[in-house]
Amino acid sequence: MIVKKQKKQRPKNLDLFTIRLPVNAVVSILHRASGVVLFLIQPLLLWALYLSLSSAQGYASVAAQCQQWPVKLLITVLAGAFFHHFYAGIRHLAMDVHWMTTLQKARFSSRVVLWLVAVTMVSVIWAIWVKGEYVV
């Protein structure tokens, strides 16, 4: 009984404007979210792969779609999801073999992941939106 009472008296803070996720938590939850996004988009990408390989007309229509701005935007977002999942995944693999597992090192590697994503996305955005080609 006493334990229950003490539990109830514990202070709670659910004010979302004062709760800040630490950087490692941000990288971790984005890894999960990007994984779900990539899973959900998979049928569409397979459809595009099928269409582009099936015939010259199919290839031309996929190529034309890739020049439309909504599709460009979608590809940009998917590239962001992919590269975050990729870099953060390598970080998680490193931690699985007990590399960089102290709090300080984990925070550092989280920042490295976010910077790598940012740098990669700059080159991706440049290729898609400025150069207008998908070959980086």
Added chain:
Amino acid sequence: MLFELLTAKYPGMRRWLTQRLCALSMAVVLLLLWLRVMWLSPQSFNEWQALFAPWWWRLLTLWFFVCMLLHAWLGVRDVLRDYVPHLGSRNVLQWLVNISVCGNALAVMWILFGMDF
């Protein structure tokens, strides 16, 4: 101890290791695929088809997709277990995910080996 963790006594450990090995395998294979795409940089339908013509390329691509589907299936399974506490809804969602993964696997097989290049 390490090998005991991989026996049927601890099925979670095997799933965990499978997901990690798939991730590692995908990272390596993806690098190889990416290098060849950059090397040939196809600009037309014929060049794009020629990229997929060698059997070893299609086998490598198939291996990549097998790893990806396994990895994704295990990942989404964890996500559903974490965020959908209601068992009935979770089972329905898991069922939809299973169908989707099987459908994707069939689509990959058809794309890589069902069409004539």
